[in-house]
Amino acid sequence: AQSVTQLDSQVPVFEEAPVELRCNYSSSVSVYLFWYVQYPNQGLQLLLKYLSGSTLVKGINGFEAEFNKSQTSFHLRKPSVHISDTAEYFCAVSEVGRGSTLGRLYFGRGTQLTVWP
Amino acid sequence: NAGVTQTPKFQVLKTGQSMTLQCAQDMNHNSMYWYRQDPGMGLRLIYYSASEGTTDKGEVPNGYNVSRLNKREFSLRLESAAPSQTSVYFCASSVQTATGGLSYEQYFGPGTRLTVT
Numbered sequence: 569a570q571s572v573t574q575l576d577s578q579v580p581v582f583e584e585a586p587v588e589l590r591c592n593y594s595s596s597v598s599v600y601l602f603w604y605v606q607y608p609n610q611g612l613q614l615l616l617k618y619l620s621g622s623t624l625v626k627g628i629n630g631f632e633a634e635f636n637k638s639q640t641s642f643h644l645r646k647p648s649v650h651i652s653d654t655a656e657y658f659c660a661v662s663e664v665g666r667g668s669t670l671g672r673l674y675f676g677r678g679t680q681l682t683v684w685p
Numbered sequence: 686n687a688g689v690t691q692t693p694k695f696q697v698l699k700t701g702q703s704m705t706l707q708c709a710q711d712m713n714h715n716s717m718y719w720y721r722q723d724p725g726m727g728l729r730l731i732y733y734s735a736s737e738g739t740t741d742k743g744e745v746p747n748g749y750n751v752s753r754l755n756k757r758e759f760s761l762r763l764e765s766a767a768p769s770q771t772s773v774y775f776c777a778s779s780v781q782t783a784t785g786g787l788s789y790e791q792y793f794g795p796g797t798r799l800t801v802t
Contacts, residue, residue: 577725600789611689611775611793612728619789658727662789672718672743673791677727 570595572661574676582684583651589644589679591659598664601642602673603633606656615657618642629653654683687711689794691776697800698766706761706797708776716779717759718743718791719751721772728775734759766801773798 575590593599600619604612616627623635633644642659659676689710698704710717715736720728720743730743734753748770750762759778763770777791 574727602790604793611795612777612791613793614790617790672730672733675720675728677725 570599570661570663570674572659572674572676574657574659574679576679577677578680578682580682580684581649584648586647587645587649587653587681589657589659589681591642591644591676593640593642593659593661593674595640595661595663600662600664601633601635602660602662603627603631603642603644604658604660605629606658606678608655612658615644649681649683651683651685653681656680689776689778689792691774691794691797693797694795695798697802698763699802700767702766703762703764704766704799705763706774706776706799707758708760708794709758710776710778710792711757712778712780712792713756714778714780714792715756717753718777718779719749719759719761720775720777721745721770722775722796723772731761731774766799768801771799771801 571594573592581587602617603615605615606612615631616625618625618635626632631646635642656678658678660673662673692707718733719731722728729745731749732751734740737756740751752760774797776794779791
């Protein structure tokens with residue numbers, strides 16, 4: 569079965585500092601990988617996704633993530649954060665071509681990013 | 686396009702009451718999902734519908750039923766609400782295709798905040 573581990577439940581950083589939010593997954597098959605962001609009292613919004621091709625994926629708001637198959641990781645990074653990046657971030661995984669479970673997402677427990685002035 | 690819409694936005698129920706959460710999408714997506722979000726638990730899948738006419742249990746289906754009314758609509762019913770069902774409920778939809786340009790990401794509604802007293 570799929571599992572997704574977000575290694576940090578809370579990440580506090582100062583404005584303009586770099587940040588990395590870590591995500592590891594386990595799966596016996598090929599996967600697609602996603603990062604979502606949730607601002608307070610809102611639904612989830614897709615930040616970026618990895619389906620195939622280049623392992624470095626760029627998303628919205630200056631975020632990027634790197635897929636590392638050997639380490640089964642998909643860490644999210646931003647070189648310089650803003651206060652407006654304060655939100656909860658979720659890593660998610662979907663198995664490739666698994667019949668009725670096609671497209672089903674497995675989520676990590678989330679990382680709360682708080683950016684201080 | 687409205688995307689994914691959910692009604693109601695807020696609801697308070699007494700233990701034992703029943704209610705139906707409504708979800709509709711206008712993106713012609715095949716698959717639809719219901720999640721619940723609890724603090725520190727991430728999103729947990731309740732039920733999903735890979736295509737019109739099919740539904741499957743997710744991780745936490747007990748106490749819930751679903752109906753895929755047509756391609757657009759997917760409702761979640763609580764027959765006898767319990768305090769443990771106090772949560773934020775999200776509906777999502779996605780399209781899975783086997784052709785080029787496939788897109789497995791899910792699009793989320795704004796959520797329903799349910800309190801059971």
